[in-house]
Amino acid sequence: MTQAIPTSTSTSTAATFTALKCKECGAEYEPKAMHVCEFCFGPLEVTYDYSALARTVTRRSIEAGPKSIWRYRSFLPVASETPIDVGTGMTPLLKANRLARRLGLKQLFIKNDAVNMPTLSFKDRVVSVALTRARELGFTTVSCASTGNLANSTAAIAAHAGLDCCVFIPSDLEAGKILGTLIYGPTVMAVQGNYDQVNRLCSEVANTHGWGFVNINLRPYYSEGSKTLGYEVIEQLGWQLPDHIVAPLASGSLFTKIYKGFQEFTQVGLVEGKSVRFSGAQADGCSPIAQAFKEGRDFINPVKPSTIAKSIAIGNPADGVYAVDIARKTNGNIESVTDQEIIDGIKLLAETEGIFTETAGGTTIAVLKKLVEAGKIDPDETTVAYITGNGLKTQEAVQGYIGEPLTIEPKLDSFERALERSRTLDRLEWQQVLV
Numbered sequence: 001m002t003q004a005i006p007t008s009t010s011t012s013t014a015a016t017f018t019a020l021k022c023k024e025c026g027a028e029y030e031p032k033a034m035h036v037c038e039f040c041f042g043p044l045e046v047t048y049d050y051s052a053l054a055r056t057v058t059r060r061s062i063e064a065g066p067k068s069i070w071r072y073r074s075f076l077p078v079a080s081e082t083p084i085d086v087g088t089g090m091t092p093l094l095k096a097n098r099l100a101r102r103l104g105l106k107q108l109f110i111k112n113d114a115v116n117m118p119t120l121s122f123k124d125r126v127v128s129v130a131l132t133r134a135r136e137l138g139f140t141t142v143s144c145a146s147t148g149n150l151a152n153s154t155a156a157i158a159a160h161a162g163l164d165c166c167v168f169i170p171s172d173l174e175a176g177k178i179l180g181t182l183i184y185g186p187t188v189m190a191v192q193g194n195y196d197q198v199n200r201l202c203s204e205v206a207n208t209h210g211w212g213f214v215n216i217n218l219r220p221y222y223s224e225g226s227k228t229l230g231y232e233v234i235e236q237l238g239w240q241l242p243d244h245i246v247a248p249l250a251s252g253s254l255f256t257k258i259y260k261g262f263q264e265f266t267q268v269g270l271v272e273g274k275s276v277r278f279s280g281a282q283a284d285g286c287s288p289i290a291q292a293f294k295e296g297r298d299f300i301n302p303v304k305p306s307t308i309a310k311s312i313a314i315g316n317p318a319d320g321v322y323a324v325d326i327a328r329k330t331n332g333n334i335e336s337v338t339d340q341e342i343i344d345g346i347k348l349l350a351e352t353e354g355i356f357t358e359t360a361g362g363t364t365i366a367v368l369k370k371l372v373e374a375g376k377i378d379p380d381e382t383t384v385a386y387i388t389g390n391g392l393k394t395q396e397a398v399q400g401y402i403g404e405p406l407t408i409e410p411k412l413d414s415f416e417r418a419l420e421r422s423r424t425l426d427r428l429e430w431q432q433v434l435v
């Protein structure tokens with residue numbers, strides 16, 4: 001599958017993105033397949049012609065667009081009139097009244113990407129953008145370094161787009177994540193190492209093969225897909241910004257791009273600006289960003305991950321310092337929680353709102369609870385918690401922590417006896433709670 005690295009930039013007059021710009025030194029590059037600055041090695045980010053966007057995009061033009069992330073196409077770094085649209089985005093923003101009451105909040109919303117299409121995580125957003133751009137740049141083979149969700153998404157959307165696909169994952173991932181990749185028929189490299197080792201290997205492969213790695217040489221385009229999680233919340237709140245958001249952190253990219261999405265819609269006049277507090281969630285077993293935030297550092301000390309929240313187990317997060325900066329300047333927080341709190345968070349969301357999230361979402365709910373209890377989220381704040389993945393993929397995490405079905409004979413008296421037994425067990429559980 002070795003290819004020459006494509007050089008075509010294939011932009012058209014329809015595109016409003018203009019260049020890649022270094023986040024550190026400001027050097028600009030034409031929008032091709034690259035992700036670090038040649039002068040200072042800083043990360044590159046896509047820039048846009050915001051005056052043109054302010055002139056041409058209205059709330060009405062967005063609302064008339066497709067029911068997917070592509071309603072925001074002018075704010076995404078693609079040139080094609082026909083991007084890869086597999087129905088990604090426009091996931092529900094659920095008013096979570098029962099969870100809000102349990103936590104003591106007045107207005108809580110869940111942005112539910114556990115039901116995103118096609119692979120039930122927010123990664124479908126970033127991959128739809130990355131593979132559209134990959135195709136424009138002439139790549140025929142796409143790849144990624146993944147903790148599971150990204151591999152699911154890259155494999156599925158590559159299959160739909162007819163692109164060859166080879167993904168790299170740590171070999172100890174949950175069964176649902178591995179199966180949920182293999183089914184689409186890509187080559188899967190299960191690496192005997194953690195995500196950070198997988199990522200290092202992929203950087204070497206990206207240099208030697210002409211493949212489009214969505215989160216390496218295509219990263220500036222890929223990461224922009226997460227802005228749609230900001231745009232959708234604004235639109236679904238009736239073209240308003242929330243007061244506070246809570247989102248999970250691994251590399252920190254998702255968090256920084258929700259922020260960029262809010263900034264952009266404010267800048268072009270689609271929403272009235274106000275300050276939104278940004279709070280981030282990590283697992284204790286992999287909390288390099290939370291540690292930097294709490295210790296007042298503006299650099300990240302990498303860690304060796306050990307947590308059930310494998311999807312967010314990144315020990316050396318590429319965008320960690322930018323996430324810390326956003327949490328600080330918006331008067332937010334970055335907090336971490338134990339694996340047991342993550343399991344409790346998964347159960348709490350399921351039992352109050354009927355949403356089964358994976359471990360990243362359990363981390364978000366547990367941190368939300370912790371921040372409310374510590375008085376760091378005001379009950380009056382309109383708060384949005386981002387649920388980014390589906391619990392069916394990480395069933396191992398809750399195995400042994402939830403009830404068992406009651407096995408009965410196909411007879412009414414067997415059912416009645418079992419029902420009575422379960423009511424007695426419920427009463428006993430309640431008595432234990434009250435003791």
Ligand SMILES: Cc1ncc(COP(=O)(O)O)c(C=O)c1O
Pocket residue numbers: 121122147149150248249250251252253254255311312358360361388389
């Ligand atoms: C379900 C889920 N939520 C959140 C994240 C965190 O995203 P980021 O690496 O952009 O911080 C990831 C992967 O990293 C993920 O798979």
Ligand SMILES: N[C@@H](CCOP(=O)(O)O)C(=O)O
Pocket residue numbers: 123145146147148149150151215250251252253311312314
């Ligand atoms: N969590 C991701 C892996 C890393 O993605 P990145 O955006 O931090 O590069 C996954 O789901 O695989």
